[in-house]
Amino acid sequence: MDSAGADQVRNAVSQQGILLGQHSSQLTATSREVECLTAQVAELNLQIQGLQQEALASRSAAAYGRSLPHAGPEPHANSPPPYDGDPNSCRAFLSQCSLVFALQPRRYVTEESQVAFVITLLKGKARDWATAVWNARAPFCATFEDFRAEMIKLFDRSAQGDEAASQLVRLSQAGRSVTEYSIQFRTLAATCDWNEAALCARFREGLADNIQDEIVTHELPHDFDTLVELALRVEGHLQRRRQRWTARSSWVLGEGASSAASTSSSPSADPEPMQVGRVRLTPKEKQDRLTQGLCLYCG
Known part of the structure; x- marks a missing residue:
């Protein structure tokens, strides 16, 4: 092959290399575009899932x-x-x-x-x-x-409807606090179709006797929530009254014990006035009369 033919071959190979390089660049750019499109599709899928x-x-x-x-x-x-x-x-x-x-x-x-x-x-x-x-x-x-x-x-x-109403009719405070009684009452009343007046009447009937006796001295409320608040106040008032009587009884009994000691040391002393017909009251009898608010002389 002469030199002219060799030059032509080299030029042809060189041209082919240039074309291959261009194709490679185009393929790389296309690949990057595909990757970008894939990322965009994935992001759109996430947005679609979020919307769903x-x-x-x-x-x-x-x-x-x-x-x-x-x-x-x-x-x-x-x-x-x-x-x-x-x-x-x-x-x-x-x-x-x-x-x-x-x-x-x-x-x-x-x-x-x-x-x-x-x-x-x-x-x-x-x-x-x-x-x-x-x-x-x-x-x-x-x-x-x-x-x-x-x-x-x-x-x-659980009690619902007629069964809850039946239990509500029989419910009473029965030695519990007004708070405990009202909680159970409200729980049963929540499933009963009772009006306000019926709830108030049934709640009063179930209260302890001493609280009922005290409530009737007040103006009776017409709504259930106010009635419960009144019962709670009455209960607190009665508790404070009992505490005062207990404290007073303890003080009087302490004084009585001192007087009894003085009397035992002086046999000729006159009987204490806390007696009827010259019969001395026992400490228990004194306590009972004080607790009930009775006179220590005549009972």
């Missing part, structure tokens, strides 16, 4: 009749104590779970997550039942409200 979650949370919030906050951290909510199937605390447990969902709607977005949360808090026979129905994919496991209704039907035996 917000939409689900909004529907969940609408089911509870509340608005869903769009910014800021959700408040902390303590998990309810585990539920073991106690028939008297089923409704209270489920109500606490509902409060958790209300406080943290974005955390418990789906109905399935709410049901799963409830099941994780069960133990004993309640857990055995829930595990069985969850594994069997029972239809009522699809929503919290259906699962709640099934739990109430199976476990709840």
